[in-house]
Amino acid sequence: TEYDNILVERRGRVGIITLNRPKALNALNEALMREVVQAARAFDIDTDIGAIVLTGSERAFAAGADITEMSSKSYQDAYVGNMFAGWDGFTSVRTPTIAAVSGYALGGGCELAMMCDFILASDTAKFGQPEINLGVIPGMGGTQRLTRAIGKAKAMELILTGRIMSAEEAEHAGLVARIVPAAELLDDAITTASLIAGKSLPVLYAAKESVNVAFESTLAEGLRFERRAIQATFGLHDQAEGMAAFMQKREPVFSHS
Ligand code: HXC
16 A cells, blocks of 8 residues: 555564654644554554554654644534544554654644553653643543543643653653663664564453553453453463463464464
């Protein structure tokens, strides 16, 4: 498939989607959104892909939703067109997703990174929700996902002031899993994704789905979900293989079934 706003490649079982609108610091316009969702879904239905890396350029993961495209929208346009709802196609991907963030991850860029299962950040990464300065609020999940990630006090301060935070502050706050030197970010993300992609795909689905339930339910509900999910893994060939391999002191060879 040919894309105008992204680059897509595969390395073994890892799918890589690179945001590629350098002249606008990867601002997220509707065409780019459609392409990211299309590429992510194509990787998702391909069982030869076990993890997806989403990245941008060294200067910017993404500097937000495309302000030029949004600026002339009326309320009717936003409501009837269901502005930003298309990103649900990205969050419904079952394959593990890693955001590899270098440079600006602002507004929708920060929100897109937070839609991924976790964020690896270069030491140059900058995170923020500056929508308040544009007379709007975060609209791709920022008020919800940032609050769940870093807590109310810090999320409120960032969203109400529009202040940008460093990679170090973001890691300390729990927004990012790990900081990597800028020059090593993509290699590290691909290595991490390869490690994940070598696990059993259906077990990865179960693990991801179970962690996500923690954000959508009570503890009791989440524990019940997890218990059913682990019980179901005992129906998989890969559970038999994983445990047999351990007892035979060898590496497991998963069949993703
Ligand atoms: C459209 C953008 C853009 C954006 C940058 N550009 N961000 N275009 N939408 N979000 C364009 C610039 O207009 C410029 O184009 C080119 O990218 C390079 O940007 P510069 O500003 O010249 O670079 P620099 O001086 O290095 O500043 C970088 C920056 C700044 C600090 C990241 O670009 C910036 O503040 N951008 C906007 C950040 C933001 O507010 N994001 C949130 C958007 S709202 P030209 O053609 O002039 O070279 C959002 C959610 C909205 O994401 C939800 C509610 C509706």
